Amino acid sequence: MKRTLTTCPYCGTGCQFYLLTDGNGRLVGVEPSSEHVISKGQLCVKGWNAFNFPNHPDRLTVPQIRKNGKLVEASWDEALDLVASKLKEVQEKHGADSIAFFSSAKTTNEENYALMKLARAVFKTNNVDHCARL
Amino acid sequence: MTNSISCVEQTGCILLIGSNTTEQHPLIGTRIINAVKKGMKLIVADNRKIRLAEIADMHIRLENGTNVAFLNGLMHVIIKEGLADDEYVKTRTENYDELKAIVEEYTPERTAEICKITPEEVVNAARMYSAPEAAMIVYCMGITQHSHGVDNVKSCANLAMLTGNVGKAGTGVNPLRGQNNVQGACDMGALPNVYTGYQKVVDEASRAVFEKAWGVENLPGNVGLTVTTAINAACDGQLKALFVLGENPMMSDPDQHHVKTGLENLDFLVVQDIFPTPTTALADVVLPAACYAEKDGTFTSTERRVQRVRKACDPPGKARQDWEIVGDIAKRMGYDGLTYNSPEEIMDEITRVTPIYGGMQYDRIDQVGLQWPCPDREHPGTPFLHKGTFKRGLGLFGPASYMPPMELPDEEYPFLLATGRCYFHFHTGTMTRRTRLLDREERFPYVEINLDDAKRLGIYDRFPVMVSTRRGEVKALARVSDVVVPGHLFMTFHFEEAAANALTNNALDPVAKIPEYKVCAAQVRRAS
Numbered sequence: 001m002k003r004t005l006t007t008c009p010y011c012g013t014g015c016q017f018y019l020l021t022d023g024n025g026r027l028v029g030v031e032p033s034s035e036h037v038i039s040k041g042q043l044c045v046k047g048w049n050a051f052n053f054p055n056h057p058d059r060l061t062v063p064q065i066r067k068n069g070k071l072v073e074a075s076w077d078e079a080l081d082l083v084a085s086k087l088k089e090v091q092e093k094h095g096a097d098s099i100a101f102f103s104s105a106k107t108t109n110e111e112n113y114a115l116m117k118l119a120r121a122v123f124k125t126n127n128v129d130h131c132a133r134l
Numbered sequence: 135m136t137n138s139i140s141c142v143e144q145t146g147c148i149l150l151i152g153s154n155t156t157e158q159h160p161l162i163g164t165r166i167i168n169a170v171k172k173g174m175k176l177i178v179a180d181n182r183k184i185r186l187a188e189i190a191d192m193h194i195r196l197e198n199g200t201n202v203a204f205l206n207g208l209m210h211v212i213i214k215e216g217l218a219d220d221e222y223v224k225t226r227t228e229n230y231d232e233l234k235a236i237v238e239e240y241t242p243e244r245t246a247e248i249c250k251i252t253p254e255e256v257v258n259a260a261r262m263y264s265a266p267e268a269a270m271i272v273y274c275m276g277i278t279q280h281s282h283g284v285d286n287v288k289s290c291a292n293l294a295m296l297t298g299n300v301g302k303a304g305t306g307v308n309p310l311r312g313q314n315n316v317q318g319a320c321d322m323g324a325l326p327n328v329y330t331g332y333q334k335v336v337d338e339a340s341r342a343v344f345e346k347a348w349g350v351e352n353l354p355g356n357v358g359l360t361v362t363t364a365i366n367a368a369c370d371g372q373l374k375a376l377f378v379l380g381e382n383p384m385m386s387d388p389d390q391h392h393v394k395t396g397l398e399n400l401d402f403l404v405v406q407d408i409f410p411t412p413t414t415a416l417a418d419v420v421l422p423a424a425c426y427a428e429k430d431g432t433f434t435s436t437e438r439r440v441q442r443v444r445k446a447c448d449p450p451g452k453a454r455q456d457w458e459i460v461g462d463i464a465k466r467m468g469y470d471g472l473t474y475n476s477p478e479e480i481m482d483e484i485t486r487v488t489p490i491y492g493g494m495q496y497d498r499i500d501q502v503g504l505q506w507p508c509p510d511r512e513h514p515g516t517p518f519l520h521k522g523t524f525k526r527g528l529g530l531f532g533p534a535s536y537m538p539p540m541e542l543p544d545e546e547y548p549f550l551l552a553t554g555r556c557y558f559h560f561h562t563g564t565m566t567r568r569t570r571l572l573d574r575e576e577r578f579p580y581v582e583i584n585l586d587d588a589k590r591l592g593i594y595d596r597f598p599v600m601v602s603t604r605r606g607e608v609k610a611l612a613r614v615s616d617v618v619v620p621g622h623l624f625m626t627f628h629f630e631e632a633a634a635n636a637l638t639n640n641a642l643d644p645v646a647k648i649p650e651y652k653v654c655a656a657q658v659r660r661a662s
Contacts, residue, residue: 004446005501007433009426010560012311013139013159014435014503019427019446027427027447037502038139038435044160046560049569051427054447056568058409060422061451071420076452079419080459083377084466086402086418090375096354100364100373103324104380105316107423108431108443110480111456112315112322113330114472115379118460121348122469126326126335126358127373130319131561133278133361133648134386 005033009106010046015039019051027051091123100127137270137306137518138437138505142166144304146266147175149259151201151290152276152652154184157557159274159310159436166272175266177259179204180276181552182582182624183617192259195619196249198552199280199539199653204256205289206536207245209237209296211260218264219298226529227295233531240536248536264297268304275312275554279651283643285534295529301520311436313561314426318434321491321506322484326358331488347487348471360647361387362640368396375402379456380423384412385562385627388649389605390636406459409564412630423456424449431477432499434506438516440494441503539653540641543621547603547655549587551623553634554651563628579610579632582624583658588614591659598661601625603654606636609661623656 003018016036020029030051034041063079064071074082090098101119103112112130119128142148142165156163163186170176170189178190179201187193196204212218213234223230242253249256263269271294277286291300291307299305311317323329333340341353359367365387367373376397387393397403397416405414406421414420428449434440449455457480464472474480478496485491490507493515498504504515520529543550558576559566566572581601583593593599595614600607601623610625610632618624627634639654 002446004444005442006426006444006446007314007435007441009314009565011159012313012316012436013161014314014433014437014439014441015161016441021446025447035501038437038439039161042161042164045558045575046160046566046569046572049571052569052571053565054408054425054427054450056409058568059425059450059453060408060410060414060420061453062422063452064417064420066418071414071417076454076462079421080462080466083404083419083421084463087375087377087404087463088467090401094374097356097358098372098374100359100367100376102361102364102376102378102381102383103319103322105313105319106426107319107380107456108315108429108477109318109322109434109440109484110431110477111379111460112319112324113480113484114457114460114474115377116323116329117348117472118464120329120335120344120353121350121471122464122467124352124354126354126356127364128324128358129326129361129364130316130324131313131361131381131383131386132316132320132325133646134651 003031008047009050013038015043015047017043017047027054087123096124097127099123099125103128103130105130105132135306135308135437136300136520137303137308139165141270141304141306141518142169145174145268145270146304147177147263147269149177149179149263149269149271150186151179151271151273153272153274153310154182154554155272155310156185158312158555162310175262177262181619181622192255192262194251194255194259196251198550200249200536201277201286202282202289202534203240203245203248203536205293206237206240207242207256208260208263209233209293210240210245211242211257212264212296213237217261218296222298223296226524227531228528229531233292233533236533236535268302269297269299270304270306270308272308272310274310276652278648280653281540281641281643281650282537283648284645288532289534292531292533295531300529301518301522303518306518315433317436317438318432321434326360330484331490343487362642362647362649365393365396368399371399374400376400378403378405378413380407382411382413382562382564384416385630385633385635388635388638388651389640390633391606392640406456409568411562411564421459422451422453423459424453429455432481438505439503440491440499440506442496442499540650541639541654543655547657549621549623549656549658551601551603551625551637551654551656552652553625553627553638555628556626559626559628561628563630567628579608579629580613581610581658582613582615582618584618584620584622585614585616586620588612593660599658600661601637601656601658603637603656605638608632608636623658
């Protein structure tokens with residue numbers, strides 16, 4: 001059993017816990033961190049169960065592209081080529097501020113930074129926000 | 135938060151306003167319970183009978199949307215009875231005269247009338263909050279999600295400054311952030327008006343810093359669209375393409391029909407997420423992403439603490455890291471500045487362009503996270519802000535007058551509907567409804583209704599009802615109790631099959647563009 005110290009994905013309290021991974025690399029449980037300044041060995045019901053959803057069979061595992069009105073599986077190259085070419089087309093036709101980026105309060109600082117930089121440095125728009133208000 | 139979570143143990147009184155802490159921030163809720171047991175005073179100002187109301191010294195059930203009047207009423211009493219911290223007001227703040235003039239009108243009687251409470255409650259709460267050496271204001275979306283949300287927040291700040299409760303341990307104005315990294319997303323400049331660390335895009339010097347760091351020219355200086363105004367722009371045809379990373383606006387944004395119209399009106403919609411959602415269903419391209427357990431990085435908590443996230447397992451199938459996907463798109467656009475080898479490399483770049491994160495290197499936050507501002511490698515982090523001086527120098531009183539919400543109950547829609555969350559689910563339910571135990575505990579959409587209203591309308595506990603507003607109608611199970619007062623309804627927005635946001639009003643605060651989720655007019659009847 002591998003123990004990995006990480007931060008809870010739910011509310012903003014910032015509890016830390018150990019994710020337990022079995023020999024097959026599968027998440028099997030959560031153990032609170034007794035040394036952590038906030039959690040002090042405790043967790044709420046959501047935290048205790050935070051190992052469960054990553055294994056859910058509904059997870060998105062393959063890129064998809066809409067063809068003839070339906071989402072169909074595609075390769076990463078195909079999907080990202082399409083994203084880049086369509087965004088470029090919209091940008092050229094309608095200007096930088098015709099594109100917007102919604103970042104996420106669930107993803108990491110590093111990834112928020114990357115998306116913010118993509119919007120501003122590459123697409124030259126300040127239309128970037130996330131669900132802080134919601 | 136201006137202060138730290140541990141300040142709960144150092145304060146004499148908490149004014150808890152618009153936060154259902156035991157359900158939404160359970161471990162902070164536990165700390166509050168423990169503090170009350172040790173003698174801390176607790177004032178719960180919330181229309182709903184939340185769990186903390188049961189142990190509070192005072193539970194004030196003010197009408198939703200009347201926070202400004204309530205807070206002004208407290209300040210009126212504090213000034214009148216000489217309970218203000220005069221020395222603090224004199225040396226640390228400005229614009230007191232305007233504040234005094236405005237709160238002068240909010241006598242306990244007038245306040246009580248607006249808030250539907252008693253004058254004694256106003257007086258007693260003012261005395262209780264201002265009595266101890268240190269008192270905290272703790273709030274959440276019950277303060278912010280109003281068409282006058284900014285006025286509400288400013289009024290909290292006014293009250294704290296008036297009593298000298300900013301800039302020391304056990305005090306402060308403390309919003310509890312509702313998502314793991316909403317603080318970090320703001321800190322990272324995933325906002326239309328600022329870069330990282332709140333450096334303004336309209337400021338030429340800030341733009342120059344980022345142009346140099348990123349090796350680009352002509353960064354835009356106009357403030358961009360917020361989530362809410364972007365949806366409006368999509369409806370108007372101004373916005374043509376939208377890239378959504380880990381958000382579900384179909385469930386989280388106000389007036390679902392309006393959101394759907396906007397998203398369908400786009401020429402191109404990309405959604406990057408971990409699960410299918412009502413938003414991915416409308417996308418032209420769906421990109422599978424790794425979830426928190428499958429990645430390295432950092433989250434920043436509500437007390438500004440930057441903490442490590444670590445990879446415990448591999449992402450499923452071909453799902454990839456958000457930062458890698460973003461880098462690949464940039465590369466296709468001819469930009470190499472987003473090609474990184476690891477999240478740590480990104481953090482190193484963040485520390486170079488973000489003064490408040492200057493000392494947040496991974497080796498420093500390996501075991502215990504640090505609280506920003508943390509400007510350099512030697513800095514120990516900052517447990518509370520505004521010590522000795524405010525960032526702008528003097529604390530500015532920004533007094534506000536009470537304005538009613540945008541849509542109030544009327545003959546046709548006689549109930550006041552507020553939306554929020556419950557203990558077992560999180561936000562749009564994408565993760566928690568796929569978690570066996572949580573789904574088992576709270577499986578069906580429900581609406582809270584008062585016993586008197588239920589009796590009058592022939593509605594029974596757990597029986598289906600239709601809830602409707604001018605925007606839409608959903609079916610949910612009635613939860614009959616005294617948690618809400620007569621005339622009020624409460625729903626959560628976790629359930630796709632009865633989306634509360636099919637009902638909510640797209641009225642926005644003029645400054646923050648936050649929607650008025652805590653007040654709209656609704657009707658309820660038995661489902662046939």
